Amino acid sequence: MKIKAKVKKTNIVNIRYEDKNIKLDLSRSKFVDGYMPVISAQENSDGMLDVITTIINKNRDIVVPIRTQTVTKEDFNNYNFDNDVLVFENKKAIYKVGKEEYYVIDLENTDFINKDNKQIPSNPIFEMNDYKLINKNKIIAHTSYYSFIYDVCNNVKKSMFYDFIEANKKYKNMYSAYYFSDENKYSNLLIIHMLINDHGGICNEALLNEGVLAFIPNSIIGNKEKTIRYCDDCYNTYIETNNKKGRIIH
Structure with a gap:
C-alpha cells in the first residue's frame, strides 16, 4: 500500500511596499x-534563510515595517531572529528589534522611526528585554530591573x-517568583522563592536558602522591602537558633 506524502500548501501573495513588489508566504500565519x-x-544561495517579517491587516496593508534578516535554518525553526513579530487579540503585538530589545505595541496607534539602522516604534506601550509566553493573552515580561x-491583550x-519569575517545574499553572537580597549577614545572596499564579495571587510560604520555610504575614504580602526584611530575620533566626556556624558576611 502506497502512502502519499503530504505537501504543505503555500500561500504566496505579492505586496507593494516602498515602490517594490515583495512576495510573502502567508501559509505560516x-x-x-x-x-x-x-x-x-x-x-x-548560501543555504541560509532570508527571513522577511511584517504585520498586515485584512486589506493586506502593511501595518509595521517589512524587515529582513538572514539566519540559519535552526535559528529560524527556533524563532531565533531579531525581526520576530507576534500578534495578540485586542490589536496588540510584540515587536522584536534585537536580542534584548522587545516592544509591546498597539497596532492601531503606533508610528515607527529609524534609529541606529533599526525600525523601532516611537510610541510603544513599553519596552522589555525578554518575555515568556504563558498563554494566548499573558506573558512573563522581563526588564532590566524586574x-x-x-x-x-488588555494592557x-x-x-x-x-x-x-519563571514557570514552576512542580505545579502546573503556577510560577516561581524571586526576590534577591545581598544584605543578609550570613549569606552573600539570600534567595526568597514564592509561588504565584497568573492572576498575581501570592502564596504565603517563602522558601529561603538551605530549605528554610518562612510564612509571610498577610499584612506585608506583596511589599518587597518588608518581605525581604522579614525573610532576612527568619533566616538569621534559623542560623542562630539551630547552632549553625554562620559566618557573618562583612
Whole structure:
C-alpha cells in the first residue's frame, strides 16, 4: 500500500511596499483580531534563510515595517531572529528589534522611526528585554530591573514586580517568583522563592536558602522591602537558633 506524502500548501501573495513588489508566504500565519503576523523565509544561495517579517491587516496593508534578516535554518525553526513579530487579540503585538530589545505595541496607534539602522516604534506601550509566553493573552515580561506577569491583550499588569519569575517545574499553572537580597549577614545572596499564579495571587510560604520555610504575614504580602526584611530575620533566626556556624558576611 502506497502512502502519499503530504505537501504543505503555500500561500504566496505579492505586496507593494516602498515602490517594490515583495512576495510573502502567508501559509505560516493566521489572522488574529484582524491582523496577521507574516513570517516568510526564502533560502538563499548560501543555504541560509532570508527571513522577511511584517504585520498586515485584512486589506493586506502593511501595518509595521517589512524587515529582513538572514539566519540559519535552526535559528529560524527556533524563532531565533531579531525581526520576530507576534500578534495578540485586542490589536496588540510584540515587536522584536534585537536580542534584548522587545516592544509591546498597539497596532492601531503606533508610528515607527529609524534609529541606529533599526525600525523601532516611537510610541510603544513599553519596552522589555525578554518575555515568556504563558498563554494566548499573558506573558512573563522581563526588564532590566524586574519581572512581572502581564496581560498583553488588555494592557494590564497582573502581578507585583519581582526580581525574576519563571514557570514552576512542580505545579502546573503556577510560577516561581524571586526576590534577591545581598544584605543578609550570613549569606552573600539570600534567595526568597514564592509561588504565584497568573492572576498575581501570592502564596504565603517563602522558601529561603538551605530549605528554610518562612510564612509571610498577610499584612506585608506583596511589599518587597518588608518581605525581604522579614525573610532576612527568619533566616538569621534559623542560623542562630539551630547552632549553625554562620559566618557573618562583612
